[in-house]
Every structure is written in structure tokens, then in C-alpha cells.
Amino acid sequence: MKIISIGYTNTPGFTDPDTWLDRISFYTGILEELAKQHEVESIEQISYSGILQRRGVGYHFLDLKTEKSLFPDKLHRYIAQMKPGVVFVNGFIFPLNIIHLRLRLGKKVKIIVLHRAEKPFTGIKRYFQKLADKCVDAYLFTSSEFSDMWKRNINVRKIHEVIQASSIFHPADKADARRQTNTNGDPVFLWVGRLDVNKDPLTVIKAFLNYLNNQPGAKLYLIYQGEELLQEVKDLIRIDERGEGAVILIGKVDHQQMQDWYNSADFIISGSHYEGSGIAVCEAMSCGCIPIVTNILSFRRMSGLGKCGLLYGPGNEKELLTALLSTGKMDIEKERAKVSAQFNEELSFGAIAGKINKIIL
Numbered sequence: 025m026k027i028i029s030i031g032y033t034n035t036p037g038f039t040d041p042d043t044w045l046d047r048i049s050f051y052t053g054i055l056e057e058l059a060k061q062h063e064v065e066s067i068e069q070i071s072y073s074g075i076l077q078r079r080g081v082g083y084h085f086l087d088l089k090t091e092k093s094l095f096p097d098k099l100h101r102y103i104a105q106m107k108p109g110v111v112f113v114n115g116f117i118f119p120l121n122i123i124h125l126r127l128r129l130g131k132k133v134k135i136i137v138l139h140r141a142e143k144p145f146t147g148i149k150r151y152f153q154k155l156a157d158k159c160v161d162a163y164l165f166t167s168s169e170f171s172d173m174w175k176r177n178i179n180v181r182k183i184h185e186v187i188q189a190s191s192i193f194h195p196a197d198k199a200d201a202r203r204q205t206n207t208n209g210d211p212v213f214l215w216v217g218r219l220d221v222n223k224d225p226l227t228v229i230k231a232f233l234n235y236l237n238n239q240p241g242a243k244l245y246l247i248y249q250g251e252e253l254l255q256e257v258k259d260l261i262r263i264d265e266r267g268e269g270a271v272i273l274i275g276k277v278d279h280q281q282m283q284d285w286y287n288s289a290d291f292i293i294s295g296s297h298y299e300g301s302g303i304a305v306c307e308a309m310s311c312g313c314i315p316i317v318t319n320i321l322s323f324r325r326m327s328g329l330g331k332c333g334l335l336y337g338p339g340n341e342k343e344l345l346t347a348l349l350s351t352g353k354m355d356i357e358k359e360r361a362k363v364s365a366q367f368n369e370e371l372s373f374g375a376i377a378g379k380i381n382k383i384i385l
Contacts, residue, residue, distance in 0.1 A: 025384065028103055029055055029066040031114040032096070032121050034088060038070040041085055045078060046279070050189040050303050051114075055081045057377035065106060067099070096121060100128040108133055110384050115140040116163075119149070119156035126159035134161040134384060138188050139170060141300020144177035153178050162383055164188055166301060167325035186379045187325065189301040190371055191310035193283040195364070201287035209243025211351065214289035214313065216282075216304040217296070218250030219257060224295035224339060226253065229260050229271055231344035232293075236266045238349060244293070247274045247285060286311035290356065294318055297338040302326055309367045312360045316347050326371060332362035 038044040045052055045068075055064050059080030067084045076083045088099055103111065103125070111129065113122060116137050126135060137160050145153055157180055164186040165171045174180045202208065213232065217223035225246060232244045246257070261267035277285060286292070292308035294317040299305075302322045305315055309326070315333035317323040327333045334350065336343035369375055 025109040026063045026065070026107065027055075027058060027110045027112065027384070028106060028108040029064070029112040029114070030099075030103065031067075031069070032118045033115075034069040036071045039072050041068070041070070041072055041074065041076050041083065044068060044070050044072075045076075045083065049192045050301075050306075052078075052081065053190055053192055053373040054188070054376050054380070057373040058380065060377075061381065065108075067103070095124040097124070097128075100125050104128050110134045110136060113137050115142055116153065116156070117142050117145075119145075119152040122156040122159050123152075135159060136162045136164060136383070139163060139165045139174075139300075140188075141170075141298075144174055150177060164380070164383075167321045169321045169324075184379070184383050185325075186383075187301070187306075187371055187376055189303050189306060190373045190376060191303075191307040191367075193286060193307050193310045195310075195312045196283065196287045198287055201284045204281075204284040205288045207243065207245060207285075207288045210239070210241040211290035211356075212288060213242065213244045213291045213293050213316075214247070214285060214308065215244065215293050215295070216247045216285075216308070217294070219246075219248045219253040220250050221253070222297050224297060225257055226260060226295075227339050227341050227344065228293050228295040229257065229267070231341045231348060232271065233260075233264050233266050234341075234345050235348040236270055239352065240266075240270075242270065244271045245274055245285070245289070246272070247277050247282075249276050282307060283311065286313055289313050291316050291351065293344075294323065295338070295344075296320065296323075299323065306367075306371055309363050309371060312364055314351075314354075314356070314359050314363055316344070316351075326366075328366045328370065332359065332366045 055066055056079040058064050065082040069086055069088055071087055072085045073087045074085050144150060157178055162182045162184055163180055164184050166187050168185045171183045215228055219225055261271045286308045292305055292313040292315050294305055296318055299322040305317055315327055318338040319335040334347040336347045
């Protein structure tokens with residue numbers, strides 16, 4: 025079967041195809057796994073034109089930034105000429121495009137929409153999403169709980185629970201990794217994300233500082249890009265003598281170096297109030313990091329509803345402190361084995377592709 029993956033967003037800031045594919049490797053790995061059984065093509069829109077074969081997938085780079093119509097006929101004619109059996113559409117925020125795609129492809133081609141953490145539209149746009157629903161054969165949601173608002177507002181029903189991102193990283197020797205990252209601590213905690221209100225680094229740091237009363241040798245490393253709360257984070261660390269030397273601000277790290285960071289840590293902490301995919305936590309789990317994450321939809325799904333790791337209420341400093349303290353009684357190696365099993369069975373590229381195959385075949 026021929027599978028084509030498309031998106032309707034142009035990213036002009038990228039001109040090199042390999043750099044772009046490395047950036048979205050959390051998704052392309054699924055396509056590459058599917059390519060072991062199918063003919064897979066992916067249409068990418070950056071400031072580059074050409075076709076690149078990579079790990080069994082044909083990547084078609086189309087520089088269509090001038091085509092901003094709600095009905096992108098040039099793109100859809102290109103897709104139709106490829107004669108797909110299945111088309112993956114990334115996101116459900118272009119309902120008119122999906123309607124036009126259906127008209128161009130006919131009834132026999134399956135259109136599968138991948139939910140990318142969007143929320144249903146309101147007003148007249150919601151009406152268009154309802155119309156587009158008639159053109160869709162299936163929806164893939166990270167968690168069935170994510171689909172509830174879509175059931176209520178758009179009345180979608182063709183729902184499948186499939187995580188749509190994974191990790192290219194793998195476990196490595198912890199001592200070697202720590203030499204690469206120059207990390208130390210007993211234990212080592214890692215936080216990765218934007219320094220903003222949603223990611224909530226302040227709650228994480230506050231709980232960790234109190235945790236140091238029981239485990240003074242622990243270290244918390246923060247890798248971040250956005251700096252919205254950077255000054256608040258620095259102030260929080262500075263005014264508490266326990267923070268100096270125990271909470272380390274790393275800043276931005278090249279993605280390829282993240283494998284060493286994940287393998288350096290014993291635990292990955294998240295303070296997120298909302299996540300679509302939770303890619304950083306998934307990557308950490310692929311390296312055996314034990315997740316201590318908020319009790320939100322995506323993380324409940326990723327952790328297998330308690331199969332591994334610990335959950336706490338978003339913004340709840342007291343619950344997070346309790347979770348941190350409980351790690352002292354944890355059999356770390358046994359828990360790491362649970363994490364690895366959960367990743368391999370539910371979160372790996374192979375596991376995701378296997379679930380998709382059951383839907384499209």
C-alpha cells in the first residue's frame with residue numbers, strides 16, 4: 025500500500041532537508057518503520073525543492089509558500105498523481121483543505137487525521153470541521169481522553185488511540201554519559217522544556233528545594249529554550265541556600281546531545297499543565313529515565329496509568345515533594361526495567377507502526 029504523509033504548514037526558516045528531517049525525527053521514525061511493509065512518501069514544505077530518499081521513505085520537498093489558498097489545488101494534484109491508498113494529514117485545523125483533498129482523491133483513498141494537540145474550533149469554523157469530518161476515515165489521538173472534547177463539539181467517532189511521536193535515542197552507559205555531560209548527583213533529576221507558565225518550572229524547583237532536606241546530594245538540571253520565567257527561576261534558586269549548586273541551569277542543548285543528558289539522569293521531571301505529545305518525556309523514557317510527571321492526559325497514557333513512574337497534580341508542590349521522597353524507597357533498576365518495557369511495548373516506533381497497520385490494512 026502507498027502511504028503519503030502531508031501537512032499544510034510551510035516552514036520557510038529551513039533550507040536544508042537533512043536538518044529539517046532531523047528536527048522532526050520524532051515523527052519520521054514512524055514513517056520509516058511503516059516503510060518496512062509499505063511504500064511511504066512524505067510531503068514537506070520548507071524553503072527547498074527536491075526529493076530525498078532516507079531510510080526507506082521518499083521525502084518530497086515542495087516550496088509552496090506562494091500557495092496560501094484554502095483549497096491548495098497544486099498540492100492536492102501532486103498528491104493525486106502519486107496514487108496513494110492512505111493519506112495521513114497532520115492536524116485538524118485546515119478543514120477546508122481536507123474537504124478539497126477528498127474531492128480531489130475520490131472516495132477510495134483513506135484519509136487519516138493525526139491529532140496534534142489542537143482544540144476544536146468555535147463559531148463558523150467549527151461548522152467546517154463538522155463538514156470535514158465526513159471526509160475523514162479515522163482519527164489518531166495520543167489518548168482517547170483527548171478525543172472527548174472533539175466528540176462533544178464536532179461529534180467525531182472514528183477514533184483510535186495511537187501515540188504519534190517517539191524517540192530516536194536509546195540507553196547507554198550512565199557513567200560514560202555523565203562524563204560527557206559533566207553531571208553528578210545522588211540521584212540526578214532532569215527537567216526539559218520552555219521556561220513558561222505551562223511547563224511550570226517554579227513548582228518543580230520549589231518541591232526539589234524542600235526535597236534536598238532529605239536528600240542533600242541530589243541534583244536537578246534544567247535544559248530550556250524559552251526564557252519567559254528565567255529571572256523568576258534564578259531568583260528562586262538564589263534566595264534559598266539549598267539551591268546553590270543543587271539546581272543547575274544548563275540552557276539550550278543541541279538535540280543530538282540530548283541522548284547523553286537523558287542517559288545521565290535517573291529521573292525526568294515534568295511540571296506541564298498541558299501536553300500534546302510530551303516528546304521530551306518520551307525521549308527520556310527511551311533511555312530508561314524514570315518519569316515523575318503531572319497527572320495529565322498525555323502523561324497518564326505514556327506511563328501506562330501507573331505501570332511505571334510517578335504522577336502528581338499539576339501545580340501541586342506538596343504532591344510533587346511526596347513523589348520525590350518516595351523515590352528513596354524505590355528499586356531503581358526494577359523501575360527502569362518497567363520504563364523500558366512500557367517504552368518498547370507502547371511508545372517505540374515499532375509499537376506505533378504496528379497499531380497504525382491494524383487501522384489501515
